Amino acid sequence: MSFFADSVNRISPSQTIAMSTKARELKAQGRNIIDLSAGEPDLPTPDNVKSAGIKAITDGKTRYTDVDGIPELKAAVVAKFKRENGLDYKPAQVSIGTGGKQVLFNALSCTLNPGDEVVIPSPCWVSYVDIVRLGGGTPVFAECKFEDGYRLQPQTLDAAITANTKWFVFNAPCNPSGAAYTRAQLKALTEVLMAPKNRHVWVLTDDMYEHLIYDDLAFYTPAQVEPGLYERTLTMNGLSKTYCMTGWRMGYGAGPEPLIKTMCKLQSQSTSNPSSISQWAAVEALNGPQDFIARNAQIFKERRDLVVSMLNQAKGVKCPKPEGAFYVYPSCAGVIGKTSAKGSKIKTDQDFTLALLEEEGVACVHGAAFAMSPYFRLSYAASTAELEEACKRIQRFCGNVR
Numbered sequence: 001m002s003f004f005a006d007s008v009n010r011i012s013p014s015q016t017i018a019m020s021t022k023a024r025e026l027k028a029q030g031r032n033i034i035d036l037s038a039g040e041p042d043l044p045t046p047d048n049v050k051s052a053g054i055k056a057i058t059d060g061k062t063r064y065t066d067v068d069g070i071p072e073l074k075a076a077v078v079a080k081f082k083r084e085n086g087l088d089y090k091p092a093q094v095s096i097g098t099g100g101k102q103v104l105f106n107a108l109s110c111t112l113n114p115g116d117e118v119v120i121p122s123p124c125w126v127s128y129v130d131i132v133r134l135g136g137g138t139p140v141f142a143e144c145k146f147e148d149g150y151r152l153q154p155q156t157l158d159a160a161i162t163a164n165t166k167w168f169v170f171n172a173p174c175n176p177s178g179a180a181y182t183r184a185q186l187k188a189l190t191e192v193l194m195a196p197k198n199r200h201v202w203v204l205t206d207d208m209y210e211h212l213i214y215d216d217l218a219f220y221t222p223a224q225v226e227p228g229l230y231e232r233t234l235t236m237n238g239l240s241k242t243y244c245m246t247g248w249r250m251g252y253g254a255g256p257e258p259l260i261k262t263m264c265k266l267q268s269q270s271t272s273n274p275s276s277i278s279q280w281a282a283v284e285a286l287n288g289p290q291d292f293i294a295r296n297a298q299i300f301k302e303r304r305d306l307v308v309s310m311l312n313q314a315k316g317v318k319c320p321k322p323e324g325a326f327y328v329y330p331s332c333a334g335v336i337g338k339t340s341a342k343g344s345k346i347k348t349d350q351d352f353t354l355a356l357l358e359e360e361g362v363a364c365v366h367g368a369a370f371a372m373s374p375y376f377r378l379s380y381a382a383s384t385a386e387l388e389e390a391c392k393r394i395q396r397f398c399g400n401v402r
């Protein structure tokens with residue numbers, strides 16, 4: 001009899017975290033490492049939000065709260081959905097979690113039974129895959145091709161859906177590809193979900209990168225463009241990326257009340273409430289000034305333009321220009337099958353990222369970690385100077401492969 005549960009044997013540790021850990025180890029050995037593997041903004045949490053967290057502590061708001069969020073934060077989330085997405089939710093339809101990750105985890109864990117399938121466009125944030133497996137479900141990948149700008153095509157979605165499909169997970173702007181959709185492109189996907197044969201499929205939309213969208217592209221979420229989906233959609237979002245609050249662990253979702261109630265039941269028997277202090281900081285973040293969001297997005301847009309231009313000058317690398325998030329997902333197909341300057345054979349995208357880290361001190365994450373090869377993800381949540389230097393090193397590495 002195995003000591004460890006079968007469920008945990010079905011999952012793997014996060015490969016993104018594995019790469020960041022390796023980069024940190026090399027740094028500790030004194031190597032000059034530029035770490036572009038992490039998925040978090042390098043910009044600070046706004047001062048008014050920090051102050052609200054401090055005030056919560058001094059005011060003694062340091063006790064257990066309602067399991068899935070204080071009424072003040074639920075009200076702020078309801079107002080946010082109305083203001084920014086034109087969606088009407090009641091507080092009882094809102095769930096607050098310890099990061100968006102917990103909201104996703106709760107929703108999938110509450111609904112998946114063995115045999116249930118979850119359609120996940122790939123490349124994808126890999127936690128979806130492992131959370132589905134942990135819950136006993138089966139991930140089904142719907143490939144988003146390089147030549148389509150990594151956007152999911154309606155016919156690919158339709159072909160991935162079977163009678164066993166329980167959820168369709170949608171994430172745009174996407175981690176890792178940065179792909180985002182026009183209203184018309186999103187509408188074409190929602191039409192697939194409205195087809196009579198697909199009406200059993202629920203939508204889990206991960207809108208985490210909503211405000212990191214560039215070139216005047218407007219953000220839309222599925223239940224907004226197709227109100228017919230409202231009754232089978234969980235609209236998930238969080239404060240980690242938009243408000244630069246990764247460490248505060250604040251995420252939320254809204255959807256039909258029976259789902260939200262069941263998620264609350266699960267949370268009551270696992271973590272209970274998210275941090276009371278973070279919840280009060282989140283109230284301020286959502287209700288307070290929002291003008292810094294556009295300023296941050298402009299900073300990321302300029303970095304994106306720099307990185308795309310420099311990576312396209314690296315031999316064997318092709319980098320499409322993503323519409324959002326803070327990642328690029330270039331192809332490294334032109335380097336596969338070659339040998340690096342220091343003699344490493346590059347057979348896979350993992351060999352590529354490992355040799356790049358060893359030989360040039362640049363940490364990126366290989367595409368296989370996001371279920372699509374041969375590519376790599378580079379996060380441009382770093383200073384312009386670091387990005388310029390990293391891209392120069394990538395150009396040198398690729399120029400020297402034989």
Ligand SMILES: Cc1ncc(COP(=O)(O)O)c(C=O)c1O
Pocket residue numbers: 039098099100101102125171174175206208238239240246249250251
């Ligand atoms: C696409 C996506 N969804 C969800 C999350 C989870 O964010 P958090 O748990 O910090 O709210 C992340 C974080 O990297 C992400 O990239």
